[in-house]
Amino acid sequence: MDGEILDAVTEWGTRPVADGVTGLYDLVDEEFSGAVTDGTAWAFVLNGRYLGVFDGDIEDFEDTSLTAYTAPDISLPLLYAMQARGGQTRGQYYSNETSLAEIDETLSSGSFVGYVELSENVLSGDYYVVYYGGRSLPVAYVGNSRRLLTGDEAFERAADEVGIYSVVDADVEVVDLPERPEPAPTDVAAAGSAVAGDDAGTDLADAEDEDEGVGDVAFDDDETDDGTDATGGGADDDGTDATGGVAAAGPATAEDGQSADDAGTTPDWATPDVVQSTESAESTAAEGDGSEAAATDVAGTDVDADAETAAPDETASTVDGADAATTDEVVDSADEVATDDAEVSSDAEASRGSASDDEIDRLRQELDAARAAEEEAEAARDRIASERDDYRVEVERLRERVAELEAKIERLEAGEADADAAPERTLAPAEALSGTNLFVRYEDKTGGTLERAAEGRIDESTLRDNLRIDYHTEFETAGLSVDGQQFEAFLRGTPEHRFAEWLLTAVTYEIRQTDTRAELTKLYEAIERVDRIDLDGTVDVATDGERDDATAVSFDVVFRDKMGDPLFVAAFEDSRDPTSASAIESLLDRSRRVSETDESLAAAFFVTTSFFGADAMEVAVDATRGGLFSRSSRRSYVKLSRKSGFHLCLVEARDEDFFLTVPDL
Known part of the structure; x- marks a missing residue:
């Protein structure tokens, strides 16, 4: 589950609760609102109804110690359940053109399920309006102290703000509990x-x-x-x-x-239909x-x-x-x-000609199922279209290669000299790397993928066998020699290429084995989104908050998603001397500038072939533990604001292998 949600929930007050299923039913009987966890899996509860289980299943709560966090307002577990389950942004509206009051009237009358969010570039706080069953629940966090406001006060404050409102289509899933234990x-x-x-x-x-x-x-x-x-x-x-x-x-x-x-x-308005009426x-x-x-x-x-x-x-x-x-x-x-x-009561309602609550709930469930199927169908369509484009490119490349080899064989059979055997060309290592990009591809897209690895459905060897890191260069590689080696042999032996393989394959399993997913959420979830890797790459960062006036920041390696947004950046140092504090400070300064522009940045890596000096370790500790946000539950995290920040990772490269020094798993 998202680390920001965990940070907020763990600041709620706790209350005693019995262990296992008995404790779950005690919360039902008391119409409890908040969150409950066994340490790994989390469930949000609204007036005794369980609105989804995350990072686990409801069966994980059986025969285990539970901790319950009481929500300060019933809107919060409903909002967090929607955010944790994920939704789709249906539209964005500028407040000076379409007011929040107009949006609220439209969504309420249309039985919209989801929430409206106003938080981007709003300095005074974060504002939400949660919708379920034709009702709306406003909630806001105001000021640096993040003072909680709800009801009309939260709505009025949000309506007075100037900014862009995002309408997010989301939903909740009421979870059935295991059978209630028999009484003594x-x-x-x-x-x-x-x-x-x-x-x-x-x-x-x-x-x-x-x-x-x-x-x-x-x-x-x-x-x-x-x-x-x-x-x-x-x-x-x-x-x-x-x-x-x-x-x-x-x-x-x-x-x-x-x-x-x-x-x-x-x-x-304060009691959603998800609560028993x-x-x-x-x-x-x-x-x-x-x-x-x-x-x-x-x-x-x-x-x-x-x-x-x-x-x-x-x-x-x-x-x-x-x-x-x-x-x-x-x-x-x-x-x-x-x-x-x-x-008798049901017959009386039928005689009045009004639909029962059960019928309304059934129709709403059918509506929710239809909406979910439509989102899933659109995602499948987009995924298939992307795969089709990838296959077309691959087919074209293979056709060109087949034609090239056939022509070469014909010339050799005719006794002609090999026209491709031109005098060997050379490039400097730095020039070769700066003109090379890597791409994450698979031998079989239905087999071992990064997504399946993140879900724990395949082992590391299956992922390695199916993962393919292709390359594209800005120069011709035939007959090219770099540092006394054929280009491809040189490329696959570089620390940058070997680091990319290690990050895509081994890191996911190291995090899962040490059970640190919740503390490294942003890093862990970003690995499966890596699509291409720039060697000696740059990232455009905004100047004074304006993207149009951007400047470029350089890194030895930049990992990006399909949209080109940066996910990871890395700096390398090949020296026998220990890495100094100034090298870490330089990486932190560049990474902060990227994170302030692109919230997608999940981690910054410093890779050394030596080791990190004491002053370098002090800089890393100070950057990840101090300041207003020191209560964050994330490991080795440089937090810049509520939405921006990144994990700082220090890596030692020895004997053609990599070891994560910070954070210590």
Whole structure:
């Protein structure tokens, strides 16, 4: 998961939680909002609903110690779940042309799922509006202290900003938990004893309370500890309210003499549809007549009028005379009654001609699935088109080579001299490298790839066998000699070429074996995106924030993605003397300039054939641990701002192999 999200979540307050699946269900019962982790896998939780598991599966939480982080606002776990799952930017709008209020109205009315982000080149803070189920949840981090704002205050601050709003189409996936553990045998026996016992102090109301406990029914928050409700009325011993009806659980309404604000309820926009809603139950209760409400207990069970008026002695004798009922029978009975009540409620809704919540949820799930399939189809189309272009280039190259070899064979068979055997040409090593680019290709694109290696689906030998590093030069290589060797032999023996092979193959597995992916997220995820490598390359950096007035910064090696954005830069030193602090400072200065222009930069490498002196190590430590952002959980990370920064890596090259000195894995 993204390191910036981890930094933010780990600053939330923690709360105790039981281990394993029991702990997960405890958070469900408490309608917890925040994040939970076993140390590697993470899950975001919103009002007791699990909105996705990242860096693992839900099964990873079984039989393991858990840590729960309480979110300061319910918008944050929903936003972070969307960001961690990833989304697609659907459009960008300049605030002076299209206001945030206009965007918000369009997205809310269209049942948009995703979020709006205003953070690029905005100095006052980062602003978001999260959308789900036709509702919006504004949230903002303001100032250098990143003070959290939510609700109308966050929205008004965002609407007053001038900048570009990005509309990101994202989604969440509600995760089903493993089966809930069975209660302890002593608890079951106690429940059965409470129902079937012949204690003289047990009456029908007590038995009903036991049924409600088995069903996990939550009582009205308005009921106070001393047995009185929020309106001041006393709670009768027989479980009825002042009007003679059984008190129903649920939020207070205007009919209870209390407004939604007085009761402390959350406004409509603050509770996404992903959270279980009580609107259907409230509307059903409001439309039913008084006699029906009086005849229904808190679990939705019809109470027999005769049983309500029966004398305590008659009730006790009835219980004593019945067969001993097991706890399982009590549970089954409660489930059957609840099911009957749910069916009656469903029939009542159907008679009113309104769609049920289940039907709406089903249609939304179908919509989400269709959207996901459309994104996947577009990605497959683009991938196939890219592969087709690569194959066309390769076919053309092979055709030219075949024609060249056929013509050469014909000349030799005819006894002609080899026209290609021209006098040997030479180039200096520096000139040869500066005119050469490397390209990451595969023998079989369905086999061992960098992406599959990052996912842990193939071993290192499979990747090495399938990986192909091709080269392209700005000069003719036939008959070319560099440093007393054929060009290709010279190229593949250079430290730059061998370093590229090591970074693309070995580093991924070193990080996985040491379980440091979370601390080296940006570096680890960038490896699989490498498409080409410039030897003796340059990167254009903005001057005074203006890309049009850019200057070039030079490195010995520059790794780029398919769009040409820099992912890694590297400097090499071939000397018997230890590498000094000034060499590290020079790399840091150039890399900072690149990172301020291109957020894609993931790491800067310094490769030495000697070793790093003490002063060089001090410079590296100071650059990666000091300053305002020293609490970052990333290893050896030079953090420039919330979005820009890079890992600093010091590498020693010996005996044609490479060793990562910083960070120490």
